[in-house]
Structure formats: structure tokens, C-alpha cells
Amino acid sequence: MLSFLMPEAASTQASETDAIYLALVGFSLVIVLLVAGLIIVFSIRYRRSVRAERGPLPVIVSRELEIGWTVMTLFIAVFIFWWAASARLSALPPPPGALEIHVVARQWMWKTQHSNGAREINELHVPIDRPVRLVMTSQDAIHSFFVPAFRIKQDVLPGRYTETWFQADKLGSFHLLCAEYCGTEHSRMIGRIVVLRPEDYGRWLSVQPQSDDFAREGEALFVATGCAGCHALSSKVHAPKLTNLYGHVVQLSDGRSVTANDAYIRDSILQPNRDIVAGYEPIMQSFAGILSDGEIQSLTAYIRSLSVTPGENAAAPGQRSPAMVPGGAIERPNSAAPQGGQP
Ligand code: HEC
Ligand SMILES: [Cu+2]
Incomplete structure (x- = not known):
């Protein structure tokens, strides 16, 4: 219906979005036609040259009618809100294995x-x-x-x-x-x-010219930029090991706790003094201006590959499965979150 007015629909989300949109247009159209229609009818019926009844307005047409149409429009508005909001919310999280x-x-x-x-x-x-x-x-x-x-x-x-x-x-x-x-x-x-x-x-x-996959590119950067000097399992520097960090809860020195996600890792690299991990000194310097966005994404992919997190188990072909990573089975000592990542 009305599809000639809409852009082509080529995804699973498209049909519901269109249905909500068309329902809104249809509902508005009904009201516009009603109001505009009455304006036209009344301006013909009560035009100056016509002898029509122009007495005082009746005080109330009918209480039931007033309450009825108020409740009905309220119900329609709430229904549209519920429909659009629930469609939007359920479309937010990507399915696992995407x-x-x-x-x-x-x-x-x-x-x-x-x-x-x-x-x-x-x-x-x-x-x-x-x-x-x-x-x-x-x-x-x-x-x-x-x-x-x-x-x-x-x-x-x-x-x-x-x-x-x-x-x-x-x-x-x-x-x-x-x-x-x-x-x-x-x-x-x-x-x-x-x-x-x-x-x-x-x-x-x-047949595309390939560079390495994200995680392997990140692993190379991890060594080349010197992260490994502090963070490698063998390092003597007192720095947190990044195994099983991703997706788990980190206790910070100011008492807060955060879940390590992409944004947290990005902040840890660019603004390391903002969130200090409990039990460590703020000795890591910022890599802002040193690492590009693409490099940070690759480092993040590498750090993610060091943990087992929900949804990542169905890794895309070419991605490393966590079990293949050396040290991937080591428990994260200061993590409060349950290990294993199965919900
Ligand atoms: C001089 C040693 C040093 C170097 C080099 C270093 N870090 Fe750190 N890093 C630390 C220390 C110490 C902490 C804990 C204190 C803090 O949060 O700032 C930390 C914290 C982190 C955290 C948060 C860890 C957690 O358990 O929540 C991440 C992620 C991280 N670093 C990534 C990197 C990456 C990626 C690099 C390379 C681009 C790097 N670090 C280079 C010492 C270092
Ligand atoms: Cu733009």
C-alpha cells in the first residue's frame, strides 16, 4: 500500500517502520479531513446569505460523547507511542552472531x-x-x-x-x-x-587485498606501541592483565565499578587517568594523537579476543575464537564478575 511513495524496502526492519509511519499518516489524514471537511460544510451552510439557525450554542452536547472521544484519542495516542517505542527498543540490540x-x-x-x-x-x-x-x-x-x-x-x-x-x-x-x-x-x-x-x-x-584481521592487527600494535611492555602476562611492571577484561566488571580506585566495553577501553587508552583501576598506579600515559581511530578499534578487537563474552561465541569466520588465544583460560584475578560469560 502506498509503496510507490516510499523508498524501496530492503531490510527486515523496513516493514514495521513503514507500518508505523503509514498508520501515523493515516490517523492524521482522518483528522485533517474531518476538520477541513467541517470547515467547508459550515462555511457553506452558515454563509451570510443563508437564513440558518444562529441561536446560542447548546451548553453540552452530551457528556458521554465528550468523555468518549477524549478517551478514544488518548487511547490512540498511547497506542502509537507504545507501538513505535517497543518496535524501536526491540530493534536496538543486534542479534548474537551478527x-x-x-x-x-x-x-x-x-x-x-x-x-x-x-x-x-x-x-x-x-x-x-x-x-x-x-x-x-x-x-x-x-x-x-x-x-x-x-x-x-x-x-x-x-x-x-x-x-x-x-x-x-x-x-x-x-x-x-x-x-x-x-x-x-x-x-x-x-x-x-x-x-x-x-x-x-x-x-x-x-579476492579483496587483505590486511590482517582486526584482532591480529591489534595484537601486532599491542607489541609495536609498547602496551605489551606493561600489560603482557610476562611483564614485571605492575599493570593489570587484560585477559578476560572485556565484558567484565572493573573496580576503580575511587570505588566505582564499570563494565569494560569498547568505550571503556577507548577511554583507558586515550584518557588513562580518568578511570584508574583499583590497586594500580596511574603510570600509563595517554595515546591520544599517537594511535588513530582505526588502530584503537583493532586494539579493542584484540583485547576483546582475550575474553569469553556473551554473544561473541558465534564468532564470524576469520575471527579468533577465545580458546585459541594463549592465556585465554587464565582467570582475571581482580574481576568481580562471574567468569565464563554464559548468561
Ligand atoms: C607504562 C606502562 C603502561 C603502558 C605502556 C600501557 N599501559 Fe595500559 N595500563 C597501565 C596501568 C598501570 C594501568 C592501570 C591504571 C589505570 O587504569 O590507569 C593500565 C590500564 C589499562 C587498561 C584498563 C585495564 C583494566 O583492567 O581495566 C587498558 C584497557 C589498557 N591499560 C590498555 C593499554 C593499551 C592498549 C596500551 C598500548 C596502547 C597500554 N595500555 C599501554 C600501564 C600501561
Ligand atoms: Cu558527513
Whole structure:
């Protein structure tokens, strides 16, 4: 219905979004027609030249009618709120086992990277019928990742990760736009999402010039940037071991406790003196300006690969499973969280 007015719908989220949107338009249309219709009827019926009854208004038409229509419109408004909010909330967490793709936005292009390290610019190839989770950050201004055909739009912020996910259910090529004014060439910050059959995606991925996968790239950086000097299991420096850190609770020296996620690890690298781990001295210096966003994402992927966390068990092909990591089975001594990660 009315599909000729809408952008093509090519994801599992699209149909419900459209249903909510059309219901809102339909409901508004009924009210607009009612009000506009009555204006026209009354202006003809009570126009000046007509001898119509113009006595004082009746005090109240009917109490039941007043209460009835007030309650009914309230009910409709609450229903629409509940429908839209619950659809939005249930669409927030990506399904476990989703394919992870990293996106870095900058003036004025989209850089994407697949879990095996293959990179693209202003393009993203994905398999059909498989949830794809995007972990995004920006190198400069605020951008917004907008794919009309998938009905997804998510702001991409500097200094922070944002996430969204989709599951394409149509083959083809779809527009990718930046939906947040980000400078002179904002309107040219466009790309496309190419949805392929799974076997074609596999073939496409295998012929891309590959760098290492995220975790292995991160492991190399971990040594090259000197993190290992303090954090390696064999290090003599009094620094926390990062095994089984990701997804677990960290006690901080000021008494707070936080769950180690992407943002926490990013902050630990860029602003190490903000959250000091209980029992350690603030001797780590900031790596702001030394490591790029892409490098921090890779380091994060490496640190994540050192723990068993819920949802990560169904690792995408090419990702290391935690059991393969040396030392992956070592318990994290200062962690209050239950180990193992199974909910
Ligand atoms: C000079 C030694 C040193 C170096 C080099 C160093 N760190 Fe640290 N790091 C520490 C210490 C000590 C702490 C605990 C105190 C704190 O939170 O600042 C820490 C904390 C952390 C934490 C939080 C750990 C937790 O258990 O919550 C992370 C993550 C981290 N570092 C990552 C890195 C990464 C990645 C690098 C390399 C880019 C790095 N560190 C380089 C000494 C170091
Ligand atoms: Cu932009």
C-alpha cells in the first residue's frame, strides 16, 4: 500500500517502520479531513446569505460523547507511542552472531572494514539474510549513517562508538547517505551498500587485498606501541592483565565499578587517568594523537579476543575464537564478575 511513495524496502526492519509511519499518516489524514471537511460544510451552510439557525450554542452536547472521544484519542495516542517505542527498543540490540563491520566516517567519506581486514571506501558489501552489526566512529565532525532502503539512521560521533545493525533481505545496491551536515562536501558524502548472496559475498571477500584481521592487527600494535611492555602476562611492571577484561566488571580506585566495553577501553587508552583501576598506579600515559581511530578499534578487537563474552561465541569466520588465544583460560584475578560469560 502506498509503496510507490516510499523508498524501496530492503531490510527486515523496513516493514514495521513503514507500518508505523503509514498508520501515523493515516490517523492524521482522518483528522485533517474531518476538520477541513467541517470547515467547508459550515462555511457553506452558515454563509451570510443563508437564513440558518444562529441561536446560542447548546451548553453540552452530551457528556458521554465528550468523555468518549477524549478517551478514544488518548487511547490512540498511547497506542502509537507504545507501538513505535517497543518496535524501536526491540530493534536496538543486534542479534548474537551478527557479522561485525567497522565504520570510520571522515570529511567526506565512509571507510568500512570487514572482520578479515578487507577495507572499502564509500562502499560496503554485505551478505543477504544475515544480521550485520556496524561499530562506528568519526575522525572529525558528527556524521550520520543513513540507508533509506534499510530504514536505519545512526549518528556517528568523534571520540565515541555508536552502533546500529540491519539485516538485508533484498539483493542489489542501495544508497548510503550522510544525514548530518558535516561541512562543504557533505552532500557528496555518499556511497552504496551492495547486498550479495552469501556465496558471492564469500567469493568477494576472498579476492579483496587483505590486511590482517582486526584482532591480529591489534595484537601486532599491542607489541609495536609498547602496551605489551606493561600489560603482557610476562611483564614485571605492575599493570593489570587484560585477559578476560572485556565484558567484565572493573573496580576503580575511587570505588566505582564499570563494565569494560569498547568505550571503556577507548577511554583507558586515550584518557588513562580518568578511570584508574583499583590497586594500580596511574603510570600509563595517554595515546591520544599517537594511535588513530582505526588502530584503537583493532586494539579493542584484540583485547576483546582475550575474553569469553556473551554473544561473541558465534564468532564470524576469520575471527579468533577465545580458546585459541594463549592465556585465554587464565582467570582475571581482580574481576568481580562471574567468569565464563554464559548468561
Ligand atoms: C607504562 C606502562 C603502561 C603502558 C605502556 C600501557 N599501559 Fe595500559 N595500563 C597501565 C596501568 C598501570 C594501568 C592501570 C591504571 C589505570 O587504569 O590507569 C593500565 C590500564 C589499562 C587498561 C584498563 C585495564 C583494566 O583492567 O581495566 C587498558 C584497557 C589498557 N591499560 C590498555 C593499554 C593499551 C592498549 C596500551 C598500548 C596502547 C597500554 N595500555 C599501554 C600501564 C600501561
Ligand atoms: Cu558527513
